[in-house]
Amino acid sequence: MKLLSLNLGRATPVDxxxxxxxxxxxxxxxxxxxxxxxxxxxxxTGGSGLAGDAVCxxxxxxxxxxxxxxxxxxxLDAWAARLERPLPSGxxxxxxxxxGVDVSGAKIGERWRVGPxxxxxxxxGRIPCRTFQxxxxxxxxxxxxxxxxxxxxxxxxxxxxxIRAGDAVEVVHRPDHEVxxxxxxxxxxxxxxxxxxxxxxxxxxxPEARRSAREYVEKYGS
Numbered sequence: 001m002k003l004l005s006l007n008l009g010r011a012t013p014v015d016x017x018x019x020x021x022x023x024x025x026x027x028x029x030x031x032x033x034x035x036x037x038x039x040x041x042x043x044x045t046g047g048s049g050l051a052g053d054a055v056c057x058x059x060x061x062x063x064x065x066x067x068x069x070x071x072x073x074x075x076l077d078a079w080a081a082r083l084e085r086p087l088p089s090g091x092x093x094x095x096x097x098x099x100g101v102d103v104s105g106a107k108i109g110e111r112w113r114v115g116p117x118x119x120x121x122x123x124x125g126r127i128p129c130r131t132f133q134x135x136x137x138x139x140x141x142x143x144x145x146x147x148x149x150x151x152x153x154x155x156x157x158x159x160x161x162x163i164r165a166g167d168a169v170e171v172v173h174r175p176d177h178e179v180x181x182x183x184x185x186x187x188x189x190x191x192x193x194x195x196x197x198x199x200x201x202x203x204x205x206x207p208e209a210r211r212s213a214r215e216y217v218e219k220y221g222s
Contacts, residue, residue: 004073005097005116007090016134017057025054026135028090030097033164036190037118039064039157049157050095057131064156065123065206066109070096071152072094072103076151083138093132094152101169104150104182109204111173117161119172124206125151125185151185154206177201188212196222 007028017024035053040046043063047055055062071094078085080168089097096114106192110122128151133141145151179201187194188209200208204212 001100001171002096002167003096003163003167003169004099004164006035006163007031007095007097008035008050009090009093011056014134016115017131019057019059019131020115020205021056022170024131024135025056026093026131028053028093028095030089030165034162035164037068037114037157038160040067045105048095053095060129066154067157068096068120068155069126069152070092070098070101070103070155072101072150073097073099075104075150075152077114081104091136092152093135098169101171103153104180104185106153106171106181106196107175107177108179108181108184108201109173109175109177110171111158112155113168113172115163115167115171117159118157118163119159119161120155121158121204122153122181123156123204124154124209125181125188126154127151127185127189146189147154147191149182149186151181153181155167175201179205184209192216 007030009025009028011023011025015022034041036051037049040049047062049067071092076087106122112120127140128145179202187198195213198213
């Protein structure tokens with residue numbers, strides 16, 4: 001398992017985002033590194049966890065629980081075949097393009113050592129948005145991506161460090177519960193009856209997903 005590509009974005013003006021300044025950093029491009037990775041701060045003020053990476057819409061992106069976004073090269077290749085177009089690493093706006101890692105099958109609270117120092121913890125799946133659809137230029141992309149159910153993973157930084165393309169990725173902790181990234185994604189999108197089961201992931205779960213689960217339980221029971 002390894003970090004196949006390390007990808008950073010810069011703020012770029014586009015006509016497909018509702019971000020007030022009309023810019024986005026979703027177009028990530030590979031860099032060799034090293035890149036310092038650290039906790040960026042709370043959502044709304046903190047952006048990307050990667051130095052030099054732009055997160056422009058702080059309403060919905062960035063912050064400690066979405067400090068790093070990872071997507072599997074294997075899933076990119078599957079999409080490239082379906083869409084009949086090349087998808088270079090970084091095409092989905094991911095910071096880490098992995099090889100040999102079941103990213104959407106990772107469990108909430110799973111911990112990854114990337115390189116010698118960086119320790120990350122899986123918090124949630126990525127929710128597709130209008131900017132993602134505009135960036136790819138695929139009609140109906142939000143619905144199609146949601147139905148596929150392979151969202152890739154957001155991670156928070158437990159121990160900062162520098163990383164480079166080619167670094168090893170090691171799963172150093174895998175929790176004993178059923179809540180994978182794909183399961184969490186289904187629960188907050190297409191199968192909300194699963195929401196109560198997200199609470200088994202505990203404090204590692206993204207606070208917004210945990211709040212949705214608790215509100216569902218209060219309204220409908222477990």
